[in-house]
Amino acid sequence: MWGPEGLDEAEAGLLGPPGELRGRDVLEIGAGAAQCARWLAGRGARPVALDISHRQLQHALRIGGTFPLVCADAAALPFADGSFDLACSAYGALPFVADPRLVLREVRRVLRPGGRLVFSVTHPIRWAFPDEPGPEGLSVSASYFDRTPYVEQDEEGRAVYVEHHRTLGDRVRDVVASGFRLVDLVEPEWPAWNTSEWGGWSPLRGRLIPGTAVFVCERD
């Protein structure tokens, strides 16, 4: 699943035809509980699920799977050059790092020539709207161009959650400057069957403004 809209890789085929995933080495970045790696393993691929959070990987371990789990920063990947055919990330790592080019260059390094990276992030337009599922989430309340990160702090003033905003143009430039060719930019539409609300995502907002941007990139 690429995002809360429910775009399914089995239908979208952004990593290539699902029938051709067998035997492919795939890196899942910011894997969380490794849902994507589990799906890929079920199609005969050889995934590796990577996350910076040990806790998230414990959830992945609890749910199960036969693929490796790696606890590491996506900006310093512990793999040799050209180790993977494909890389994917559903809302993983990239929205949470100050310099996404560090991650993208690392992913490029570990991909084989012609390798594909597909990653999804919150659609940048959402930055300008309150993160509310109802009508209050439909009025612009902040500048789309303000790149000041969103930060939550604990009682001691330590940052416990940080999200970085990039405009759509910033993301395209990040991809290209990191040595990728942008093959497609998918903005999934909210499907009629999806009636669920999750955080700021809802059918009401989903029908009017995009919530997810999926970047399909190939190593130059």
Ligand SMILES: C[S@@+](CC[C@H](N)C(=O)[O-])C[C@H]1O[C@@H](n2cnc3c(N)ncnc32)[C@H](O)[C@@H]1O
């Ligand atoms: C919103 S969750 C997405 C998890 C999963 N991909 C999914 O679809 O449910 C973001 C994940 O990115 C991970 N993450 C954040 N910064 C990272 C970094 N620098 N390197 C690797 N993983 C990171 C977080 O620990 C978290 O598990």
